[in-house]
Amino acid sequence: MLLTEEETQMLNGNKGPAVKKAMEILVALGESFGAARLVPVNNVHMAGSSVLVAEEAGTRFVEDIRKQGGTFVTRVTTNPTAVDPTQWKDIGIPESDAVLQTRLTDAYADMGANTCNTCIPYLTGNSPRFGEHMAWGESSAVVYANSVCGARTNREGGPSGLASALTGRTPEYGFHLKENRYGKFLIKVEVPLSDMTDYGTLGYFAGKIAGQDTPVFTGIPTTPTLEELKALSAALAASGAVSMFHAVGVTPEAPTLEEAFGGGEPEKVLVFGQAEKEQAEAALNKEPTDHVDWILVGCPNASVQEIREVAEALEGKTVHKDITLWVTTAGAMYAMAERMGYIKTIEDAGGVVVRETCPFLARSRVIAPAKGYRTLTTNSAKMAFYAPGQFGLPTHYGNLQRVMNAAVAGVWR
Template identity: 40%
Template sequence: MRLTDHEKSMLSGDHGAAKARAMDLLVRYGEALGAERLVETNNVAGAFNASTPSIRHLAEQGFDKVFSELNLDSDETVEIPRMEASTCQLITGIDNDNWRIQGVDPHLAELQRQSEKYLGQRGINMMATCTPYQVGNVPVKGEHCAWMESSAVIYCNSVLGARTNVEGKESTGAAALTGRIPYWGFHLDENRYAQHLVELDIAVDDMMDWGLLGYFIGYAVEEEIPVLSGVAHQPSLVKLKHFGAAAASSGGVEMYHIPGVTPEAATLEQAFGPRETKSVIRYGARERAQTFEKIQSATDRKIDFVMLGCPHNSIEQMELIAHLLEGRTIHPDVQLWVHTPRAIKQIADRSGYCEVIEKAGAVVMSDTCPAISRRMPPGVRVIATDSAKQAHYLPAIGKVQGWFGSVRHCVDSAVAGEWMGAA
């Protein structure tokens, strides 16, 4: 791998042991990938927080030990300096306000608070959300990033036109310290062209339909790049957020194009570039019905738990939930958790939305979600969610049955105590 003089200097230890470890990791990583060089990045979104029981023993040896082992793959503990690149923490496992409701050990909750202080002192911004683009981290078209989190990566590549692969704790830790990441995959122009054409035979408009379409496409193209034709309605941030999250869950999609919507493809010809079309996939009423049936894992209509906000809710979604809950009460046998970034929760608080939601008997949570925390109310057997991603993962993670539907279906079900959507 070709290194610049500055990169060689970091690797040799001239800039401290932590950066030397980081460069060593990046060189080994890049060589394994076949990358010829590194590329500069000033936008890293990773997982640095010490908030899981399995790493408590590391934290007892100090947070430098946690970062060294988990984010630099280093058995030796090195002193961690301030980050070189602009860096944010993605979603965590604990809500600092609602940890008791989650059933979190008090010592673990305190450990997270201490960890956040440590990270902040080193320049890591505690956004604590899977949607950093909703709370200020919005890279520009063509910007090289180093992001974790599948739903964030697909949004970054596709909607924003920035460039990132799905990175891990180690590579993001090393990138944050050095401002470098291997130049391969979606950083390269030639790897960002579409391979499959998806022709829509039906209108796809609301959030639930965009989630279903994403879930269908993930299975259809797996890890390759689709381009959509026949989109009749301009999709919003919320719809594209749920579409991408679903496609990245049922498959491994990291990028897509919608001509006239996403920034790198004004036309189908631009979307495919020099690539040949591998397949033409049709999505109509039959495919929608089959996908809807596939995503449902429940048979029991009596529900225990409703989860809204995966990926984290926007302020528009918080307003909608408050509107649907106004003057209503959650069924006594059901718990409703609404998840949103902490920054958006503050806006929802000032707007009165949290008060309406909580008055109905629901809980507004930040910083986490059940799929990440692996925590739900005790005794849950049947869940309902508006998220295709959560409907895909949570039944397997939590050994529960799952219903998927619209926000209205989920809110009505939380009030009724049984699934009110279609089976």
């Protein structure tokens, strides 16, 4: 790769051992993908923020970088951790995780990260600009940033994100290049999309077909909510390895079908109609009985609007005594929802609002058997797709109303 004089000095160790190690990581990554150069970035979202991902070795690596004088030179936000900072013991998180998580989070904070600990950084002060080169981890956030915001990022892992934060650089390949951002195939949406769950179902359907390719959607309403686009992004990244989508007339790089495909033709054309929707929903419902015990809302982390909808659904009601209801969210969203009274409503009904973690990034294979959970019920296509394999929990999947009805009734109907 061609390096500038400043980048060469970084690689030679003129700016310290931490920056040298970071440049070695970026150069090796760039050369493996055929990048011609590095591009400046001032925005990193750190994927390796949970000790479920980092474990002891990764935590020590981050601590060593800090001890070597590592300082972040970009805006840095952090993904969810393995721990709710105030109620980790009550919800079943092991103490060993809480201790290790404190070490890892403190190391990131000492280097200058905003430890917001959420998968929705675009709602907590880190809002990408159109055309901005970034180095983001967290698959759902990457899809949202590329697609909805029109920013440019690949799916970064913990080490590459850390390296970018220390140097303000990332290799120029993949979705940093305009020619790699055009759509590959077309999906015609021919069924109404009514809520977040419908968008998640569409994302699950498309992701399974897409693999790493970029889908283009027509037929999506021109005024989807932030939450609906968030659900679509998350499901696309879960069932496939999608990093970007276009919705004609909705997302900024697809004002027309022609522009979405860069003037080319789609490699294939598919339809998402009522039959396809029902088949996708059935595939995400893995639990054949009506048994419900662990309910999850907030994957990706819930916005204030989502928390409000849960509170409204539970107003004057009580969560069934055999049910554990988690609503997972960011600390910033929690603070706003608490001020509005939504947290109190949920807690008075018997639900739990969990901050800074989620079942993916907490040790759910420990939590679930310790608490006696046998199923997981959710309105998130991403969660429904992953839970059977990652946590060993078959899922019930449906919209928020259906999920909240189950929380109160204690059975899935």
